[in-house]
Amino acid sequence: MQTLLQTQLQAALNAADDTDAPPQDRAEMLMEIAMGLQQRPQSAQQIADAVHLYELALDLAPGALQRARIAARLGTALQALPDLDDDRSNEHLEQALMRLQTALPVLQAEGSAAEAAEVELNLGLVLQALSGSGRARIQDAINAYLRALRVFTRADHPQEFAILHNNLAVAYLAIPATDERGRLREALAVQSFEEVLKVVNLVDHPSEYAMIQNNLGNALQVxxxxxxxxxxxxxxxxxDEALRVRTPHDTPLAYANTIANKANVLRRLEQDAARDVSQADLSDPLIDALALVREAGALFARHGEADKAALMAQAASEIEIDLGLRRTHAS
Known part of the structure; x- marks a missing residue:
């Protein structure tokens, strides 16, 4: 028995061959069905089918604006194709980049501002992904995000605004801080995570809220x-805000990552000259850090993250040495 999606796919292929219908209508139908396949894919094959339908629609579309809209959607589908291996992944991303770059000037000239900004957002995502293998510049991704933010404001487009600022923060932190501009990028990353938190809140978006708070903590550390x-x-x-959502029972690995990050900052607090850890009303950061890395290590080991568990064991040994040295100096 055919599923509804299989029936729609076959209908789309039949429509592509229906020479009685105008090419523009056939292209539109193909694009709409491809978008349906892409939005909630149940398998990798559905993404591949969406790519195929977009390509058929692109061949049929008679007008530049329609072709640009289809090419933009095709770019996002190519970007979403599963990573079979690094070479194929980069090939799909480079194809996506070409489609998005082709669509952008037409949408800027003939489409809406939001359409062009959406292409800039997706262009940034592709460039950011390609920068990991040295096939694109991360700065070009940042520039694309900044152009998109001229349209996707917090007031009018909160979801896109949050996505852009999250991606910006990650991109800023991906560039090594080797000079004064590095310090500025680190500050901008912190600022971008804080901008996301003006849109993402604990009640409506708990998992996203926890993720951004965790990432903000990491950015503040570095x-x-x-x-x-x-x-x-x-x-x-x-x-601590992230841990309002992340728990050892419901999200054990995310929880372990956050408490490991918290342990690291507690170890740094021990080194802060401005903090007097001998005051009776303050807990001991090193002892708290030791408890957290032990808990994180146990969770990582329990859930098959052997490498992370080993890192926690190493961190625990280092903290124990620090505590021993501190006791020696105190005596």
Whole structure:
């Protein structure tokens, strides 16, 4: 028995061969069915089928604007094709890049501002993915995101605004901080995560909220600043916010990642000259960090993350040495 999607796919292929219908209508139908396959794919084959339908629609479409819209959708489908291996993945991404770059000037000239901005967003995603293998510049991805933000404002397009700022933050942090511009990028990454949190909240988007708070904590840890203690305390607060959602029962690996990150910042707090850990009303950061890395290590081991469990065991050994040295100096 054919599924509904299989029936729709066959109908689309039949429509493509129906010479009685105008080419524009046939292309439109193919694109709509391809979008349906792409939006909620149940298998990798459905993404591949969507790519095929977009390509058929592109061959049929008579007008430049329609072809640009189809090419833009085709670019997103190519981007979504599963990674069979690195070479095939890069090939699909480069094809997606070509389709998006072809569509963009036409949509800028003849389409809506939102259509062009959506292409800029997807262009940034493709460039960012290709930059990992040295096939594109991460700065070009950043520039595409910034252009998209001229249209996708927080007030009018909150979802796209949040996606763009999250991607911007990740892109800023991907560039090594080797000079003063690196310090600026780190600060911009923190600022972008904070912009996302103006849209993403604990009640409506709990998992996204936890992810962004975790990432914000990480960005605050690595940011070069003269306010080191303040950043470390802000990072702790961000991790604690993430842990309002992430629990060892419901999200054990995400929880383990966050408490491992929190342990790292607690170890840094021990080194902050401005913090007097001998005060009775303050907990001991090293002892707290040791408990967290042990808990994270146990969770990683239980869920098959052997490499991460080994890193936690190493961190626990280092903390134990630090505690021993501290006791020696105190005596």
């Amino acid at each position: 940011a070069t600043t003269s306010h080191v203690l303040e950043n470390h305390l802000r990072a702790l607060a961000a991790y």
